[in-house]
């Protein structure tokens with residue numbers, strides 16, 4: 306007998322009502338006919354999608370839990386319809402040794418209410434070899450923080466480990482030298498003319514991203530490594546990557562995938578005029594015309610929120626000293642469903658971009674699809690529900706967003722993780738809310 310049956314759920318392929326049986330955390334049956342279970346929940350004809358998977362979040366745990374923790378971050382994720390996240394390694398200490406990797410895994414196991422994986426940072430070859438055995442989601446390189454020769458050494462080290470394993474490299478693509486040159490130039494101008502928040506987007510411009518993307522591709526080819534480009538922000542970089550596909554340059558076994566954030570998809574740098582340093586993020590929002598839009602989604606593999614929470618005062622330290630990053634776990638699905646309602650995105654792209662593709666890319670087994678035998682990670686959406694975000698009711702510690710006053714149409718109303726209902730109508734289930 307099933308533990309739970311969800312009745313009257315519309316599957317996206319047919320949009321017809323189905324019964325979904327869940328047993329022991331797995332999808333056991335999918336049928337048009339009634340199924341037996343200990344418990345039955347009526348979904349009342351709403352659409353069901355595979356639980357969302359975010360390949361790029363910063364939960365700040367350990368070391369920076371005043372910004373976010375694995376508990377608050379995972380609550381925010383569940384609220385937003387996510388059932389799996391992959392956490393970035395720039396915590397304190399950084400997740401770049403076996404010791405810190407194992408420690409963070411324990412923290413996640415104790416505090417997270419959803420599934421998680423960990424991206425690993427880089428250290429010496431010995432640590433890289435040992436971490437590779439712990440199943441990291443990827444090795445992450447912040448290319449904006451290193452000189453080219455240092456980046457090449459990291460690729461070389463990973464290539465030694467990857468002779469037997471295929472661990473992707475995730476990349477923050479911005480060229481350090483280019484950023485430094487432009488930042489100094491703009492800071493000097495600032496002395497004579499003053500500057501505004503929007504200048505941040507000129508200090509770290511599209512050219513800087515493009516140079517870094519190109520270098521990453523060159524290294525991927527040289528070392529035969531597969532790469533994933535995080536938070537792609539500009540048309541120029543995307544056009545370059547598309548040209549590679551046309552030339553079938555990587556027709557061998559190197560894979561190049563891309564991710565985009567909701568802010569790079571929906572905003573341009575005019576948002577600096579409205580929100581000032583609250584929209585400061587790396588890479589920055591782009592000038593209209595240089596930015597990516599929903600039309601570009603056809604060429605992008607997945608959405609990554611780059612949920613990068615900071616404390617309010619850290620976001621208000623002026624253009625150069627404010628912390629870069631925008632929280633996004635609780636806004637992204639309503640933002641994209643609104644675009645679906647506006648006719649700018651095909652609904653069928655949502656589960657591909659936000660579940661199936663990240664699962665495939667990062668080797669997350671039994672997730673990303675609604676099929677018998679897959680994990681019962683599911684999200685129910687109400688495509689017609691309209692509202693305004695209320696950031697004060699968000700679970701993230703970071704109570705700021707450029708989408709704060711946004712009128713959405715379409716939102717997650719229930720999140721089911723490993724067969725258990727963990728969120729209904731904005732509320733995280735009590736069992737979890739009382740824990741930790």
Ligand SMILES: NC(=O)N[C@@H](CC(=O)O)C(=O)O
Pocket residue numbers: 363395477585586587588611613614629630631
């Ligand atoms: N995106 C950001 O602006 N900030 C991220 C780091 C990152 O993803 O580069 C952070 O950790 O705050």
Ligand SMILES: [Zn+2]
Pocket residue numbers: 477535536587588
């Ligand atoms: Zn980044």
Ligand SMILES: [Zn+2]
Pocket residue numbers: 361362363393611612613
């Ligand atoms: Zn990030």
